[in-house]
Amino acid sequence: MVEYTSTGAVPKLKDQVITIVSWIPSGTVVSYGQVALIAGMPRAARQVGWLLGHMAETVNIPWWRVINNSGRISIKNSDFTLLDQKVRLENEGIKVSNDCTLNIEKYRFRPNKSFYKRFQLPTTYITYLITRYQL
Numbered sequence: 247m248v249e250y251t252s253t254g255a256v257p258k259l260k261d262q263v264i265t266i267v268s269w270i271p272s273g274t275v276v277s278y279g280q281v282a283l284i285a286g287m288p289r290a291a292r293q294v295g296w297l298l299g300h301m302a303e304t305v306n307i308p309w310w311r312v313i314n315n316s317g318r319i320s321i322k323n324s325d326f327t328l329l330d331q332k333v334r335l336e337n338e339g340i341k342v343s344n345d346c347t348l349n350i351e352k353y354r355f356r357p358n359k360s361f362y363k364r365f366q367l368p369t370t371y372i373t374y375l376i377t378r379y380q381l
Contacts, residue, residue, distance in 0.1 A: 317350035
C-alpha cells in the first residue's frame, strides 16, 4: 500500500490515477474516492479530483468517467464544463439527469480481484475493496 509523504506520493498517485482511470470501461463510472482507494491512498479523493482537473486536457484518459460519490458531476476544470462531462457520459449510454446527477450504483465499475492485483495491494485490502463495492 502507498504511504502518503510529501516527497513521493503525489507523483506516484498521478501515475496510478492515470492507470486506474485508463482501465475504467466505457459505460461505467467510479468516484474520486474509489480511485484513491484503488491507488492505496484512501484519504486522497480530493487529490484525485485535483489531479484529474489538471490532466484532463493534457493526458488522454477517460476523465469524464470519474464523478463524486453521491453520483453528481462535479468537474472543476477551466477547459471542460459539467455539460461536456454529461454529454460524454451520455454518449457511453449512461443516463444523466438535467441536474448532472446519475445513479452511481447502477453504473459503478466493480473491479474483480485480478484488476486490484495489478496494483500490488495486500490481499486483505483487496477483499475489503471487493466487499465494499458489491451490489
